[in-house]
Amino acid sequence: MVKLNKIYTRTGDDGTTGLVDGSRLPKHAARMEAIGAVDEANSAIGLAICALGEGAAARNLTRIQNDLFDLGADLATPGEDFTPGEMTLRIVEAQVDWLERAIDAVNLALQPLTSFILPGGSEGAARVHVARAAVRRAERCATALAETEPTNPAALSYLNRLSDYLFVLARALNENGARDVLWVPGQSRQAE
Secondary structure: OOOOOOOOOOHHHHOEEEOOOOOEEEOOOHHHHHHHHHHHHHHHHHHHHHHHOOOHHHHHHHHHHHHHHHHHHHHOOOOOOOOOOOOOOOOOHHHHHHHHHHHHHHHOOOOOOOOOEEOOOOHHHHHHHHHHHHHHHHHHHHHHHHHHOOOOHHHHHHHHHHHHHHHHHHHHHOHHHOOOEEOOOOOOOOOO
């Protein structure tokens, strides 16, 4: 369990931040961009939970928030060994597999898509779409990091599946797709 007695340390006043292995990076480094984007996605999911109240969707999102903290710790641990250890927290395939099962379970009840959908419908669905967009940004940051530094492939897969899960969850929150707002291509091209 993490114990935080003091919130400010002043160690980042020079524009750097510490990683799990004790090394320091500039706060604008690609690794820190990815960690920050994951944190933003986690915050957006927290806001979505506030709109959902009690229930399976909120419980699943809370589980995902915990996974995203794991993912942040994974990204904050540089190196090429992606095996979880006593002092090393890594995303594992079981977490990706859980998301895939969750996607499949939610998708069973959804009406088939006949068009792309606009983010919206219900408040809960709209907030989940905001979280989905934040997860997509986190995925872009993480894949950019992976181009230059070793990055856990399971962490990248997790982010990819998570955006899919949030998409189907938003549709489920829109009465299984009945309240989805459909995109009408070129709708505003005609002068009124």
